Each structure stands twice: as C-alpha cells, then as structure tokens.
Amino acid sequence: MFKTSAVEAALYIHPCLSEISEANAVERDATVDSLVNSINLRDGVKARFFLNILSLANSAGEKLLAFSQYTLPMKFLERLLVKEMGWHVGKEIFVINGDTSTEDRQLAMDQFNGSADAKVVFCSIEAFGEGFSLVGASRIVILDVHLNPSVTCQAIRRTFRPGQKKKVFVYRLVAADSPEEKAHETAFNKEVIPKLWFQWSGRCTTEDFRQNQVDIDSSGDELLETDVIRQDIKALYQR
Template identity: 55%
Template structure:
C-alpha cells in the first residue's frame, strides 16, 4: 500500500559492518535522586520535567544549575569555576548516571576504546566534560571533544578528524541534534545516550555517527533511562512509536508478536564484557536489547 508513497530503508549495507549491540539500561536512582523525582512530577510542563530531569538523573546537585540556567542557553552560560567547585564537594554515589559514565569511561580506557556521549541538553554534557577533566586530568582538544549547535563548521571538522585519528582522544560529547548528517565519528565503538528523545529517529541518527561505513569495531550503545521516573514513561512512549512504524512497514504473515517486543536480557549473559563487569552491574535494574 505504501510502495509508491513512502520509502522505508533499513540500511542493508550496515550488515557488512562488524555489528551493533543496542541496549536500553534502566538504572536505579539514588535516595537523593528519588526524592527529587517526586518534586519533578509536580512540575507543570513536560519540557520542564524533561530538562530538569536530565540534570537530576545525572546528579541531584546539578539541579542548582538547571534552576538558574535555561536548558536552551549556550554552554558559555555554565560557569566552569562554579561547576568545578561543586565537583570538589559532591558524592558521586548520589548520581547514578554520572557514576555509570565514570565507570564506562574507565572500562573504555582500559580496553583502548573511545566513547561517544550524546544528550539533547547541554548541561549534562558540560558537567561530564568537567568531571572527566577533574577525575582523569584530561584536557579539551586532546583527550576530550565537544560540539553543540553553536559550534562552527571548522571546529566540527577539526574535532571529528582529531577524535577519529588521534591516539590521545578518549571521549566525544555531542548535542544529539548537532550530531546529525555529515558527522562521522567512527573512531568510537561505545555510545552513551544520556536521555530519552521522543523522536526515535533522532537517537538512531546519533547512533549512526559511529555505526556507519568506515567502522572497524563492533559498536555498543547504552541508552540510559532512570527507573521509576517520568523518564521511564518517556522511554515506553518512545518504544511504542518505534513499534508502530516497525509493524506498519515490516509486518507480514510470517511475523509473530515476539518479533516486535523489546527483549529483556540477563546482565550476566548479555555478551558485553563491560555490562558483565561488577562496576556497571550494581546500579542496573533491567537491561533490554533492542
């Protein structure tokens, strides 16, 4: 019925790549984060819940910045000195996504792999960049890179080339919308998606920055979702959107309902050596393979 109206392309040429493991990781929030989630539920608009939530799920201390700096403001509005001062005092165990990031960063460093980190909000990206600098002693333009909607074309090209080819490069932070078509980051084999974007194609396009022709390694993607929070509700909504389009274009008489279900995976049998490590397992509530 849609053959002459719509084109639905699944990217068959990607079958020639080493492979993709796409996981959704539901993380148990800390006690402080759970208390903040109750306040989140009372916020008026969905956008406000999402933008403030992105900070709270990262670390509850970030709520100070999210309350004082609109999510759409430029990275330059985030005061590095104040953020560095905050990092000196916070307990990292209070922020489950920040903790997950540090652990996976250490695993990447040990395995000689590079990491991509995407978010639709700038504050969590800036926080993690400063956190990596503090904990690892890394510096921008050498081990860490970042592009946002404000980055000019010269900076984008330089950052891509440097990240993909420099042995010193470790982690690339990107605004999920800024890293659309034309961005190739095949130097990375691990991808961290910090929040749920309600347009599934935007997230898939971000994953396609590394899972694309030129990739030499198997790509592992971790979509982080705060369990028992409004973000988990957004994840369910997003998956249903994907399911509807998949059923519309792929359903046939040989399909069963299981072909369109998200699959729960035992963390100890997921086949990913990172997720099977005790460093990451302690905060995982449920693991799904997409």
C-alpha cells in the same frame, strides 16, 4: 534501566544548573565546577555508570561517544573528567554541540577519530546530520531519553560509517522509578508503529515488536559483565 539516587538529578534538573543561562558561559562553568567539588559524584548512578564504562573502555583501548539533548549535563561530565581523570578538552575530551561551527566540528571529528590520546566526545544529539562520522568510537552512551526515536537512531548511526572496524555497543540510560521510564516507553512505542505498518508479515508476531529483557551474562558485552557495572543495572533490554 538503572537504580536511581537523589544526586543523579544533578545531571539533569539540579536547581543550580537549571537557573543558569546557556549564554552565560563563565557563570555556567563556575557553577558546574562548584557542583562537581561539593557533592559525592559517585552517588549519582548515571555519573557513576558513565565513569565506570569510560574507564573500562579506555582500558580496552576503545573510545566513547556520549549523546545528550542538553548542554549542561555534558558540561557537568566534561568538568567531572577534568577533575577526576586530569584530562583536557581538545586532547582527551572533545565537545560538539549546536554552537560549534562546521569547521570546528570537522576538526574535532578528525582529531577524535585519528588521535590515540582521544578518549571521549560529547555531542548534542540534535547537532548531527548526514555526513558526520565518528568511527573512532565503539561505545555509545545515550544519557537521556529523546521522545523522537529517529533523532536517537540517526545519532547512533554516526559510528556505523565507512572505516568502522570494531563492534559498536550502545547504552541507553533510563533511570528506574523515574519519569524517564514513561518517556522511554513513549519513544519505544513511536518506534514500533512504523515497524508494525511497514514490516508486519505472516512470519512476524507481536513478540517481534516488544522489548526483550536479557540477562547480563548473555548480553555478549564483557564490560557489562563486570561487577562494577552490573551493580547499577536493574534491568537490561535489547533494542
């Protein structure tokens, strides 16, 4: 869970974004660029975490995969990287969503997995099924809470495919003291129910089906241990 701020809402429910039709790409892009240029982006905790973890991963020679169930937050972060990093879509940045054709998806995956220039791919969390592979990524950021845990799990598994040679770290971002906390609790309970039904045995206790809070220093993740990352983490839970 992460500390929250008012600007963070720009990622999800900023009025300027919510009123734009997904079909009007020109107006959407212009409004997102205006938003990127008009606010202090690093005041938004999720945007700040995303930029910091991406920068650290890039320094470590790792690529990042970002999932969202919404198009506009991904467009916001895409335009943010163009402005902040000077990166380009199709070289350092790749985007795969429900409007991407099968051929273009395969091309984007091949380029992302195989190109040394590739840094990050933004993906609609519901746009991926069996057969899709993004083994080029070893860091995954889930930008928002999906109420169907199987959708999230299936998306995460896109990096656990033949050819993956690195340890994969997954970050599920939950804004503390916001409605996301309740949504996250609901999603976790949905995930627990089948475990209780199919995996319960005499060797298990209820502790096996609870989220366990862990200390950052014992997480085994060197990137989380950096000061620039830990300042925004209110609590860390192992899933």
